[in-house]
Amino acid sequence: MNQALRAAIADTGGTVESLAEQVGVDPKTVARWVRPGRVPHPRHRAAAAAALGRSVEDIWPDVSRRHEPAWLRPWVETELQATALRSFQVAVIPGLLQTREYASAVLSSGLLGPDEVIEYVETRMRRQVAVLERRKPPLFVAVIDEFALRRGAPDIMHPQLDHLMNMAERSNILLHVLPLDAGLHAGQAGPFVIATTDDGDIAYLDDQAAGRLTNDTAALWAIWDTLRSVALLRRQTIDFLEARSWLT
The missing domain is CATH 1.10.260.40 (lambda repressor-like DNA-binding domains)
Incomplete structure (x- = not known):
């Protein structure tokens, strides 16, 4: 409180x-x-x-006291208001589902200095708690391209995939892998997240420079429905993560 x-x-x-x-x-x-x-x-x-x-x-x-970039703060606040979050990711695991080690590896691969990486990782961990551990957490649905699961060192990816499996067992978290054999798909243009709030839907779009928010979500909903239609079902996704044939 x-x-x-x-x-x-x-x-x-x-x-x-x-x-x-x-x-x-x-x-x-x-x-x-x-x-x-x-x-x-x-x-x-x-x-x-x-x-x-x-x-x-x-x-x-x-x-x-937050350390996230100023352009990200409106979205962080939107996450806290959301009753549902639907995330599509092409190249990385969704931030709310990342382990500390994976987040550190991803952030270290960019232009951030060591101290900045530590601050950003801590901020990301706090976001996870604030959004997913609150009294009434949102429905969180994620479609993750298989490509994102294949990028990363085995010693980082094995614990990360274990974490995804554990999170997928929660009743409010639905994970769906978009397999490579699905071929080209409607989400090729990049990742996005749609937040459903009491005030309507808000989407977050990311690019190389910064992210942006938009209330114009109709096209993204159409893309989302298409992606869900070719992604693995929830149980299939958990089995896929457990098998992780590319890491064995």
């Missing part, structure tokens, strides 16, 4: 309803902010802090 927000509301003699009216949101939205891991969008954080006579850092201190 966000005790700082709860205390700030009480100190002003207000209620969830009165703060919601001041910020211009539904009372149920403010009630969600009080729960663990629920962080408002930046404009709502600023409005709520102003209404309560506090700084954003006083009420949401973790926000100011």
Whole structure:
């Protein structure tokens, strides 16, 4: 529970309803902010802090301590609001399902310095907890191209694949491998994630420079449906990960 927000509301003699009216949101939205891991969008954080006579850092201190790139922060906040996340990845394991060692190897392969890699890995691990370990975690569906499973040293990939198998046993996590023998597919243009929130669908698109968010998700939903149609079923995926013939 966000005790700082709860205390700030009480100190002003207000209620969830009165703060919601001041910020211009539904009372149920403010009630969600009080729960663990629920962080408002930046404009709502600023409005709520102003209404309560506090700084954003006083009420949401973790926000100011984050080390992810500034362009990624709106998406991180969207993840916390999502009731469902649907991720398609071509070249890497989805960040929310990466082991610490795999994440470190992926981040070390780029232009980050050693200290930055450590900070980014820690941030990624915290994101996993905030999103997947909260009281009511979102439905998380991932379609992962087999190519992503084949890239990486065996000593890193064996534990990573074990982790995927363990996560796939959770009722809210559905994994589907897109096998190489499926041939060319609709997702060749790159990875994406669709978040379903109380305010509608928001998609995240990644490229070499930075990621971006969009509310125009119709085309991505069509691609998603196509990818799911050629990916392995859930049980087939778990068996595929267990066999991992390319690593034996």
